[in-house]
Amino acid sequence: MTDIKRVGILGAGKVGIVLAELALKAGYEVRISGSGEIAKIAMTIDTLVPGAIAATNEVVVQNSDIVLLAMPLSRFKNNLATLLDGKLVIDAMNYWWETDGIREEVLDSTTSSSEQVQAYFKGATVVKTFNHMGYHNLQEDARPAGDAKRKALLVAGDDSAAVATVANFVDTMGFDTLIASNLAAGIMAEPGADMFGASVGKAVLQQLVDDFPESTLGKQISAQK
Template sequence: MDIKRVGIIGAGKVGIVLAGLALKAGYEVRISGSGAVDKIDLTIKTLVPGAIASENADVVANSDIIILAIPLSRYKNIDPALLKGKLVIDAMNYWWETDGIREEVLDPNSTSSEQVQAYFKDTTIVKAFNHMGYHNLQEEARPAGDPKRKALFVTGDDHEAVDEVAHFVDTMGFDQVIHYNLADGIMTEPGSPLFGASLKHNELKRVIDNFDRTEFGRQIAASKQA
């Protein structure tokens, strides 16, 4: 796929930052918010001049790749048919302050991205852009080869799609640590050592290689009981 047009669903802090990075990388960018276009149009023109404020349907129809950057609790507000056949980056996380009680949003038996993929069953989901804070995403994007360049984790079940997203991440200013298992997205969820981290490639890989999924599961369970 030759990605030239980027669509972002979500005009919050992460969506705005990613729109800015995509514009800087030379992509055509469309972005939608939770309300009518006129509610976000001035914000978009002010914060990311050059991006096109639009509605979800127009964003999807006129983009080669879609980024979901909305509160996780709201992904089911989107009709699954809208994203049918699309390559979609899941940049969402569960966050209690915006999403409420975890058990009302997520099944505890699988990761958030697996549940997003199950809902958008005719869509290809790749997890990326979710573990680094939006300030770091904005301030630390650098060209390939820069010794201070940071890395992002990219994972999904479709090898070709993961490779495509990894290339996209590269153009956005970050190295990549790549896995081919969407369930590995648990390594980036809130509470994990990776969440909120801004690391170089070798540092990020070390954290991932040492990640103990069983122990992380115990910690999550303990936090629910506390």
């Protein structure tokens, strides 16, 4: 399991800021980038998440043990495909028409969005999580381990070691996890699925997984209980 001490976040919007807050509270060193000049981003970061370090995408990636993608989904290909080579990456992005535009211009309809992110960043290992819960719930519902009111997040990925590392990271951020053993299963957390928007405990999340039609994936979903 990878030892994570430094967290990088690409995207300084609402989701990116909340994830930075949670990571700082969990004791991680946090770097974050956004669109625009570094000086302007730094002012925003200093105000909203004091303690996080504003930097360029390249500097964030170079100085992070794990990288969280929290930018608008339509912009991930604005980065070089080699940017994340060798990195463990969390895809926290979702398609959202108001910011991303026409879906067919952003995504191939035959696979999940995270599979397309992985296909682009071929040299990275992509795991999907932090997707189905709204940023306000992420901010308000984080709880210590063992808390009866703790919520759960789906963690989906093809690499079992990477998924285990990410699940441990999510736990330190304040959430239980439900593991899906392939990245394609992340479609269950995309907009339009029953899980999307859910801020629920592990038992209810498991029921949403059990109720999801496997035919929708185009391949077998193996959810690890």
